Amino acid sequence: LRVGLNSSGLGIIPQTQDQVIAGDVERSRTHKVKAVFIVGMNDGVFPTIHKDEGFLGDNDRKALKQKGIELAKGSLEALYEDNFSIYKAFTTSEEKLFLSYISSNIDGASLRPSILINKIKKIFSKLKEESDILEIQDEILIQNLTFDELINNLSKYRDGEKIDKKWFQIYNFYNNNDEWKNKLQSAVEALNYTNKPDKITKENIDKLYGKTLNTTVSRLEQYKSCPFSYYLKYGLKVNDDDEFKVKPLDTGNFMHDVIDTFFKTVREQGLKIKEIEETKVEEIINEIVEDKLSLGKNYILTSTDKYKVLTRRLKRVILKSIKYILESLKQSDFDVFGTEIEFKKGKEYEPITLQLEDGKKVEITGKIDRIDLAQTEDGNYIRIIDYKSSVKNIDLNEVVAGLQIQLLTYLDATCKIEEMMPAGVLYFSLIDPVIKANKYMDDEQIEQEIKKKFKMNGLILADVKVVKMMDKNLESGQSSIIPAYIDKEGNLSKKSNAITKDQFEDLQKYTTKIIKEISEEILSGKIDIEPYYNIKNKKTPCDYCQYKTICQFKPGENKNNYNYISKKEKEEILEDIKQRKD
Numbered sequence: 001l002r003v004g005l006n007s008s009g010l011g012i013i014p015q016t017q018d019q020v021i022a023g024d025v026e027r028s029r030t031h032k033v034k035a036v037f038i039v040g041m042n043d044g045v046f047p048t049i050h051k052d053e054g055f056l057g058d059n060d061r062k063a064l065k066q067k068g069i070e071l072a073k074g075s076l077e078a079l080y081e082d083n084f085s086i087y088k089a090f091t092t093s094e095e096k097l098f099l100s101y102i103s104s105n106i107d108g109a110s111l112r113p114s115i116l117i118n119k120i121k122k123i124f125s126k127l128k129e130e131s132d133i134l135e136i137q138d139e140i141l142i143q144n145l146t147f148d149e150l151i152n153n154l155s156k157y158r159d160g161e162k163i164d165k166k167w168f169q170i171y172n173f174y175n176n177n178d179e180w181k182n183k184l185q186s187a188v189e190a191l192n193y194t195n196k197p198d199k200i201t202k203e204n205i206d207k208l209y210g211k212t213l214n215t216t217v218s219r220l221e222q223y224k225s226c227p228f229s230y231y232l233k234y235g236l237k238v239n240d241d242d243e244f245k246v247k248p249l250d251t252g253n254f255m256h257d258v259i260d261t262f263f264k265t266v267r268e269q270g271l272k273i274k275e276i277e278e279t280k281v282e283e284i285i286n287e288i289v290e291d292k293l294s295l296g297k298n299y300i301l302t303s304t305d306k307y308k309v310l311t312r313r314l315k316r317v318i319l320k321s322i323k324y325i326l327e328s329l330k331q332s333d334f335d336v337f338g339t340e341i342e343f344k345k346g347k348e349y350e351p352i353t354l355q356l357e358d359g360k361k362v363e364i365t366g367k368i369d370r371i372d373l374a375q376t377e378d379g380n381y382i383r384i385i386d387y388k389s390s391v392k393n394i395d396l397n398e399v400v401a402g403l404q405i406q407l408l409t410y411l412d413a414t415c416k417i418e419e420m421m422p423a424g425v426l427y428f429s430l431i432d433p434v435i436k437a438n439k440y441m442d443d444e445q446i447e448q449e450i451k452k453k454f455k456m457n458g459l460i461l462a463d464v465k466v467v468k469m470m471d472k473n474l475e476s477g478q479s480s481i482i483p484a485y486i487d488k489e490g491n492l493s494k495k496s497n498a499i500t501k502d503q504f505e506d507l508q509k510y511t512t513k514i515i516k517e518i519s520e521e522i523l524s525g526k527i528d529i530e531p532y533y534n535i536k537n538k539k540t541p542c543d544y545c546q547y548k549t550i551c552q553f554k555p556g557e558n559k560n561n562y563n564y565i566s567k568k569e570k571e572e573i574l575e576d577i578k579q580r581k582d
Helices: 002-007 058-066 075-091 115-123 143-158 166-175 181-191 202-209 217-225 227-235 248-268 278-293 296-302 305-330 396-400 406-418 443-453 464-470 501-524 570-580
Strands: 033-038 093-099 212-216 335-343 352-355 361-376 379-388 421-429 457-461 532-534 563-565
Touching: 033 075, 075 093, 093 115, 143 166, 143 181, 166 181, 202 212, 202 501, 212 217, 212 501, 217 227, 217 361, 217 406, 217 501, 227 501, 248 278, 248 305, 248 335, 248 361, 248 379, 278 305, 305 421, 352 501, 361 406, 361 464, 361 501, 379 406, 379 464, 396 501, 396 563, 396 570, 406 421, 406 501, 421 464, 421 501, 457 464, 457 501, 501 570
Parallel strands: 033 093, 212 361, 379 421, 532 563
Antiparallel strands: 335 361, 352 361, 361 379, 421 457
């Protein structure tokens, strides 16, 4: 006690005549000063919100206190102390009191002022509130701060705003100053920076692609998705390091492979697709899956218990998908014409070749998951089926933009080679559906709900005869297999996603035209950072792009902008295509 009293002092002489003391409201106990600045007066901060009572609540502390056991202060005492601290902060100043609060945090989220701000405004009705956000004042102070203000004004001048003439004199001051000249030049270069890439030179284009652009439809769609990402992926071949994990592409390829092998096995064993029993299907699928898993390329699927569980789920999805694929074929007059049919030298069909300007050409290779054929007295009809590991539909707005032209390209090429007529282009989803059920639904109703999830999406021919060939059970109402609806009069309703034979031909011609346009853009060296933005579903490739850190695309900055895809109605789009197909 003696040592403590000897060390204490009644007061401290100020170390300087003018000084600023900074401290926390709760801990600062200072003498009277001329001016006090209270910063950060925001709701929940000043005064503090005391929500956490601790392991023992206020009532617990009160009960223990009555028993003679006193613990640390609870939230109520903390609130009283806060109010006392606030009173001390407001009454310490002898001449001036400045109160301030922030309008937003570092993430840009807006923040509310403290309730004390409104109370003081009511007490002092003539009090004037000023903001450095609402009205930024240019001031010439020390060199560092003035330099920052100069850069802000140069930025405004670049954007076409008028600035005070004094800033040109200040610019000359820094430009003629050896210490600041290089920093100023760097700052000006940064102001004029744009992330827009230059065109690839003709010499480098020839080195990259030669006279023939060898590509696939999905790559052309990637270019229309964003030219710069196409250049990085297929021009410079920039890719992430391989990781030892299962990706969506791996599972999709595995399921495609199993389904293709299933159809080949059925043909080799001389079985009839429309008569095969479910137990036989399961037996064949199990054998195929076990065989595929023994291959080195699928090692990852059996490497850990986690991936073994995933493999069992994939098998379940494949079995369920095959069940509804076969069911849709049994209810149809269409037969499987071929699976995994390739457009490639030495395969079923030669690559699709189109002549371009300047003597160059584009050669497209690819693979069709399935082609179905139906023979009639009027001629033969084909439909292209594409398996997807997610639910997908054809968006004609994206077709016009060149983002969804794969199935139409294959349809056009196959129709020309085989001299057949188009019946449709459809997506079949390889999914494990979850349905909304209730306790009153029986097994048959549940089965119908599951079946709806496997309904194919896409475009079909607006011909009732052909539609009924794709769904023999359809007399009226909605089809459970294809996107068709027949009204009471026996006509195709507008609810159907159907187009006429002429409209199919227009789409096929337009697809050829847009392939040429995309190919010519690629060979011209254009690699703009211009990702699409689908206004209808608010979709953009930037959400999942692996090259975001390279392109630094930010809408509205550096003159960056999206390639917006309109949301026109089907009839309007088809009319536009009719005009633009040639």
